Amino acid sequence: MLDRDQLLTIADQYGTPTYVYSESVILERIDRLRFHLEGLPLQLLYAMKANHAVPVMETMRDKGLGIDAVSPAELLLALRLGFKPERILFSANNMTDEEMRMAHEAGVILNVGELSRLEKLGKEFPGSSVCVRLNPQIGAGHHEHVITAGEKSKFGIPVEHIDRIVDVAQRYDLRIRGLHQHIGSGILDTETLWKAISVILDASRSFDTLDFINVGGGLGIPYRPEETGLDMELFESLIVSPLKSFIASHPSKNLSIWFEPGRYFVAESGVLLTQVNTIKHSTQRIFAGTDSGMNHLIRPAMYGAYHEVRNLTHPDGPVATYDIVGNICESADYFARDREVAHLTEGDIVGVMNAGAYGISMASTYNMRSLPAEVWVDVNNKATEVRKRKTAKDIVDEALSSGN
Numbered sequence: 001m002l003d004r005d006q007l008l009t010i011a012d013q014y015g016t017p018t019y020v021y022s023e024s025v026i027l028e029r030i031d032r033l034r035f036h037l038e039g040l041p042l043q044l045l046y047a048m049k050a051n052h053a054v055p056v057m058e059t060m061r062d063k064g065l066g067i068d069a070v071s072p073a074e075l076l077l078a079l080r081l082g083f084k085p086e087r088i089l090f091s092a093n094n095m096t097d098e099e100m101r102m103a104h105e106a107g108v109i110l111n112v113g114e115l116s117r118l119e120k121l122g123k124e125f126p127g128s129s130v131c132v133r134l135n136p137q138i139g140a141g142h143h144e145h146v147i148t149a150g151e152k153s154k155f156g157i158p159v160e161h162i163d164r165i166v167d168v169a170q171r172y173d174l175r176i177r178g179l180h181q182h183i184g185s186g187i188l189d190t191e192t193l194w195k196a197i198s199v200i201l202d203a204s205r206s207f208d209t210l211d212f213i214n215v216g217g218g219l220g221i222p223y224r225p226e227e228t229g230l231d232m233e234l235f236e237s238l239i240v241s242p243l244k245s246f247i248a249s250h251p252s253k254n255l256s257i258w259f260e261p262g263r264y265f266v267a268e269s270g271v272l273l274t275q276v277n278t279i280k281h282s283t284q285r286i287f288a289g290t291d292s293g294m295n296h297l298i299r300p301a302m303y304g305a306y307h308e309v310r311n312l313t314h315p316d317g318p319v320a321t322y323d324i325v326g327n328i329c330e331s332a333d334y335f336a337r338d339r340e341v342a343h344l345t346e347g348d349i350v351g352v353m354n355a356g357a358y359g360i361s362m363a364s365t366y367n368m369r370s371l372p373a374e375v376w377v378d379v380n381n382k383a384t385e386v387r388k389r390k391t392a393k394d395i396v397d398e399a400l401s402s403g404n
């Protein structure tokens with residue numbers, strides 16, 4: 001992880017608010033996952049919705065990962081950065097005809113999660129290959145908003161409808177070359193993950209043209225001090241070993257297993273640096289007001305998510321309990337509530353930790369504030385600014401020019 005001096009130097013040089021990402025951490029997480037999956041015929045994809053900063057993407061590409069892309073711009077960015085089309089899965093939700101054509105022309109793998117879209121694909125491109133997203137009816141995740149399978153979920157074709165998938169495929173001579181599922185995000189419960197995987201493995205026996213089974217992403221990371229993250233030994237024994245036996249017994253030759261994590265690779269690589277500029281002693285609480293907010297990291301407001309907050313400037317002071325809040329005009333605008341942090345004074349730089357996934361990629365310009373800057377720190381500890389903050393004038397110029 002980036003050390004305190006380095007983070008303070010970056011805050012000094014580039015100002016705040018700024019996201020900082022460490023290449024070393026990303027490389028370590030990729031190697032770590034590969035190590036635990038060793039022995040499987042494996043393809044790793046990166047779910048770029050977690051963080052599409054260009055150097056993050058380049059790191060994934062150079063490590064041989066493919067991409068899970070969910071929108072035309074994600075797809076285009078992956079192609080422009082040189083990811084091979086055969087390693088890009090296009091999983092747009094509520095895919096339009098235009099998006100379907102674009103992905104087909106680009107030669108990437110379409111991942112279809114609705115029977116009606118499968119039918120439209122068959123009509124327009126009979127004889128083509130496709131991956132089908134199933135809903136195994138088992139979901140998991142750190143919050144109900146991020147559970148993406150089960151009865152209430154809009155994602156995937158219910159596993160009960162396999163006959164209908166087979167029927168559409170036969171009518172249009174579609175080759176089902178992949179099965180996919182993604183049951184949720186921030187999963188630390190290996191058993192539930194395995195239960196869902198075993199559903200898709202069973203389902204795979206109805207298809208004899210498969211090249212791969214994509215079991216999704218969703219691997220959790222430790223956010224809270226008492227959390228230890230995924231138990232990788234359990235992961236190996238509960239998931240990886242049975243997957244190996246399954247592959248050995250499956251009739252399809254050259255079947256590979258795909259995983260497509262986002263968070264696992266990048267969450268711990270990122271820190272949001274922000275400056276405390278207002279300390280307010282209210283009747284009941286102490287508020288530490290910063291120059292960032294929910295517009296830059298919405299996870300606490302949206303999911304009640306926990307992010308460690310460190311006083312980087314004065315790490316050794318006596319601890320006090322704060323509400324660390326942003327500068328946005330909403331009461332959900334906080335990074336941490338009732339949180340013990342080393343004594344904060346106005347001017348201190350704080351680090352909001354583990355913010356590399358779903359930080360900048362979910363950020364907005366609400367209240368007409370700029371996105372934060374982004375700084376990439378490579379394996380040689382060289383820092384490069386990859387996004388600059390905009391000035392108020394830039395933002396206003398844009399607002400005035402877009403109407404013309």
Ligand code: LLP
Pocket residue numbers: 047049050068091146148182184185186187216217218219260261262263264299303357358362
């Ligand atoms: N594959 C698909 C089809 C997905 O929809 C997602 C995430 C992933 C892979 C990667 O999931 P991961 O490995 O990162 O858990 N904004 C939420 C997370 C939403 C995830 C949506 N889909 C958060 O900040 O917790």
